[in-house]
Amino acid sequence: MTAAHLLVEGVFGFFATVLVVSALGVVVARNPVHAALFLILSFFNAAVLWVLLGAEFLGIVLVLVYVGAVMVLLLFVVMMLDIDLAVIRRGFVRHAPLAATVALLLAFEIGYVFWARHLGLVSLAPPLRPGALPNTRALGLRLYRDDLYPFEIAGFLLLVGVVAAIVLTLVHREGVRRQDPATQVRVDPARRIRLVDPFPKGTTGKNGEES
């Protein structure tokens, strides 16, 4: 085992542990803002694990998109919520049995998938490492050359979604006074300012004296 291997194992262990702990934090944290922060932390650690797998492009994009954009907006919403924590916890005892059943069922299913050899997961090949080709280039070739049409169709569907969301939330209000920068810039000073002679005929400007 070389030092490099040990380093990779150590880094993996550290970030995987933090990932699991912060994922737990998302569920356990009482304050919704703290929960959102734990979620950001777990995205980060997941990104590091991807980089360790040799998928540095995906790792960085995970940070860029989810941490840099999606979570900022989510945090916005969560910060604006005025949540009474007591109200949320009120039904805890009543719902606990049902929640425990669901949790146990989930745990059993996950365990079954992991340990069941007959599902064939154990014999799956490890993820392919792009050899000499840089990660970014390999992905680009795949998306823009091999699978161009599915990729473009997905992009078009997203565009439709964006337009639909905007149209659904668009509200026309009457009587809103808007500024039009174009007309503001095109204003003619001669029509706005009237030059007045401060000393009308017969005065000098000194108090009440006639010239």
Added chain:
Amino acid sequence: MTFDGIVLSPEDLRAVVRTVGAVVLTTVGVILSVAYLTYAERKIIGYMQARLGPNRVGRWGLLQPFADVFKLLSKEPVIPDAASRAVFVGAPLLVLTPALAAWAVIPFAPHTAIAPINAGLLYLLALTSLGVYGVILAGWASNSRYALLGAMRSAAQIVSYEIAMGFALVGVLMAAGTLDLGHLVARQAPNILHWYVIPLLPLFFVYFISAVAETNRAPFDVVEGESEIVAGFHVEYSGVMFAMFFLAEYANMILVSTLAATLFLGGWASPFAGLPWGLLAAPGFFWLALKVMILLFCFLWFRATFPRFRYDQIMRLGWKVFVPLTIVWISLEGVALWYRVGPWFAR
């Protein structure tokens, strides 16, 4: 050196020492630059307003930044009673860390970067989009209305201008065909005509103005509009933690200026490259530093010149002017790429 079958070769050790040394050197360099950027700001704006600026500590006031630092370090850090303590203390760190970590991929001179990774530009985009967290969390954790309002303004502004900034970077990407910052500069190096500022002039302006907005500097400083919300998101901060926000703001200014110089103005390449002028035509760190200083001077100049933008004007400029402008220019660039126009798009 071996223990338990682990082999740590001398090469590994040397690489570790070299990397740590480079990191320390860069960090200290950035912090010292920040110190003297504050001095330059006060001097330059002072002269622009017919004042002298700092002139008491040291000759010509040259030791003023250190006096400021010692003052801030010796002050008591006050944490408001109803603040969310962990987040309150962590927020300045969240602002400062990306501002320093981003320097890892900057090519300071030919073949000189701490981490010359092939997705360098993407790494920078990811890191610079993180700074907004520190601002939002500082505003929220302070449990103060002014701070929360400042944080809201900041978040909306940074998220809006990030889009225009990202599109401007897409333009550079298309021209260069690489995410590796070292290659990106090397492609501009042959002579001044190869600099991307020439084919991408509108994108350069969009990038630089967005950079001013992203760093919350005047005239885009509604985030800390003193006359309305006192000091915005960091109104409750004092002492060391305030110093960290300050350090991050100025480190970010230097970072975005360095990026503008690297992406559009040829980075370490000499403007006289290709001419038989010996040392003047040689590439090097000196040229990068000079370009960054010119851009930083513009930052200070803006602050002394322009009145603050109104909030709706900021949003209008970002969404209705910059985003469409970048999209149009990127389409034109696509055509230019197809027909391999000029020295920039010839492959």
